[in-house]
Amino acid sequence: MISFVIRLKSRAHFVVKQGRNAEREAFIGTNARRRKQARLRVAIVIAAFCAIYLAVGVRLLQYGLSEPILSASIGGNVDAVASRPNIVDRNGELLATDLNMVSLYADPRRIIDADEVVEKLALVVPNIDWSDTHRKLRSQTAFQWLRRQLTPKQQADILALGLPGIGFRPEKRRFYPGGATASHIVGHVNVDNQGLAGMERYLDQQGLADLRASGLTDDTRLAPVTLSIDLRVQNIVRDVVARAMTDYEAEAAGAVILDVETGEVLAMASVPDYDPNEPSRMLPDGTVDKAYEKGWFNRISNATFEMGSTFKSFTLAMGLDEGKISLNSVVDASRPIRMGGFTIRDFKGKNRPLSIPEVFQYSSNIGTAAVADMVGIDGHREFLTRLGLLSKLDTEMPGVATPTQPQTWKKINSVTISFGHGVATTPLQTAVAAAALMNGGYLHQPTFLPRSKEEAQALARRVIKEKTSAEMRFLYDWNGQKGSGRGAQVEGFHVGGKTGTADKVINGRYAKNINFNAFVAAFPMDKPRYIVLSIIDAPRTGERGGRTAASTAAPMIQAIIRRVAPLLGVKPRFGEPEAEMLLVDY
Missing domain, CATH: 3.90.1310.10 (Penicillin-binding protein 2a (Domain 2))
Structure with a gap:
């Protein structure tokens, strides 16, 4: 009886409504209540899942719109x-x-x-x-x-x-x-x-x-x-300077080739150098090889030196351009000059009056100083500034060194600067200024990017007269055949130039037994197309045991031109008479 009532109750679903005259009671069966509770639980679960997915979606959206967070290890x-x-x-x-x-x-x-x-x-x-x-x-x-x-x-x-x-x-x-x-x-x-x-x-x-x-x-x-560089020429130039540094037992060496009509740098090498694939080399103990990193230093454009007698080119060009001298002029080089406690003498003096070509040929300090004195201190400084030798070079290469000069120019400064002492400039600047002496008088700022002749001419600035340039070509040619430039002569390619042997400055003093040598050359001299400048720092020996520029820097020029001239399109000429040199009557 009891079980029957329970079963009946579980099945029952009576609703007794309360009316005006009667009362109703509701009897809801157990199964119906359970179904209601189940639906409620399912709804709660669905709501919970929806809330979780909504939270995940919002978080993903937030991550997508926010900036990425980088740890300090990632850096830049x-x-x-x-x-x-x-x-x-x-x-x-x-x-x-x-x-x-x-x-x-x-x-x-x-x-x-x-x-x-x-x-x-x-x-x-x-x-x-x-x-x-x-x-x-x-x-x-x-x-x-x-x-x-x-x-x-x-x-x-x-x-x-x-x-x-x-x-x-x-x-x-x-x-x-x-x-x-x-x-x-x-x-x-x-x-x-x-x-x-x-x-x-x-x-x-x-x-x-x-x-x-x-x-x-x-x-x-x-x-x-x-x-602008030619890799074939670059490889030859580097090979020559590396061999010279080894053969002449020098601290460093370098060379640069310029196109005189465009200012393009066709090759530039400085040794010691380094492999850019491995700019920093590790030693076995895990430290950086500092000696190897010294090869980063480019002595052609990033270093300044007293360029020695190569500066006599600019001093004589200054005298010719200012009209103070001519190729027929004669200066007295018979005795040393004493000035400000210093005695200025020639390395191998002739002890006699010299013509201007002889001043250049014998590299007379006395004769060059006399020319600088004729122009005067202000004119001398202005002329070197005009050639770009006293200001920082304007080119694409980063890290170009700034030349140094006396704070106040006195007469003794002008005299010593006339033969390359007292002013320090980069070898690249010296080559650029020499190109202006050879190309008709136009200064082209050097470039490491291709440049046509028309583009170069639009940017060029005249710094000397055409007549002065012709006279300087004569002097370079003269010295190449009769003077210290003979060591750079290459048969068939007609090379001219000027040596420079300077006492190296160490700790602010000139070392009498350590040289910094340079040679600036042009070829072919009938119509110069290229300037080649070589440097060699502190050589211990040279050709035939000499340590001057004629025995070290000049043979470097010879080795470079002999190998690169055909690659540059310069045709050798054999068996032809030498160019007429008698522009002056002695």
Whole structure:
């Protein structure tokens, strides 16, 4: 009976409504109540899932709209995959390009056993720093670089280790096929592909760095940048100066070739140099090789020197241009000059009056000083300034040195500067000024980018008269055949020029037994097309045991012109009579 009532109750669903005359009661069965509760629970579960998915969606949207958070370990490497343009020489030969690489990083939060990771990575990655890598893996940061720019084989070997928390990031690595051949011109980049020196740095200064920062160069093939240099000529010039430094037991050597009509730099080498593929070399103890890094120093454009008797070219050009002398003039070089406690004498004096060509041929300090005295201090300083020898060179190459000169010019300063002592300038500036003496009197600022003759002429500035330039060509030719320039003469190519042997300044004093030698040459002298300047620093020996410029710097010029002249399109002429030199009657 009781069970019957319970079953009946569970099935019952009576609703007794309360009316005006009667009362109603509701009897809801157990099954109906359970169904209602189940629907309520399902609704609650659905609402909970909807709330969770809504929260996840909102959070994802927030992450998508927010800026990425970078750890301190990543730094400024968000643009590491940005491309740089290829750099090529004037003939399209490749000088620099980008290679696709990968770099190894770790998420220390996912590293299970730091010791195991370090041990396994040491099998693949050479010279890994165990303590530093272990410290990074235990740092509990979100990102740590472990090794930059790995090879594909190293990447495959690391992937085979199956280490959790280890990943790879694509990057670019700059590659220089020529190695050290044109290192001081092309320059190099750092591990983040940012230009640090040479034309690489110049490109960043022209806006490439801003493009990279904005991401506009990522995986974008940029047009190649063409330089004015000829890689064939550059290779020869570097080979010659490197051999000279070794053969003459010198501290350093260098050379540059300029086109006198355009100001284009066709080659420039300075040794010691370095490999831009490995700008910093590590020693076995893990320290940086500082001696190797000294090769970064470019002595042609980034250093200043007292250029010695090469400055006599400018002093005589000044006297001729100002009308103070002519090629027929004679100056008294019979006795030394005593001035301000100093005695100025000739290295191998003739002790007699000298004609202007003889002053140049015998490199007379006394004769040159007399010419400077005729022009005067103010005129002397103005003339050297006009030739660009006293101000910083205007060119694309970063890091160009600024010349030094006396704060106040006195007569003794003007006299010593006339033969190349007392003013320090860069060898590149000396070559540029010499080009103006040869090309008809126009100063072309040097460029490492291609420039046509028309473009060059539009930018050129006349600094001496055409007549003065013709007279200086005569003097260069004269010295090339009769004077110290004979050591630079190449049969068939008609070379002229001027030597410069200067006592090297060490700790503010002139060292009598240590020279800085230079030779500035032009060829072919009937119509000069190229200026070649060589330097050699502190040679211990030279041709036939000599240490002067005639025995060191001049043979360097000879070796360079003999090999590069045919490449530059200069045709040799054999068996022809020498150009007429009798512009003056003795």
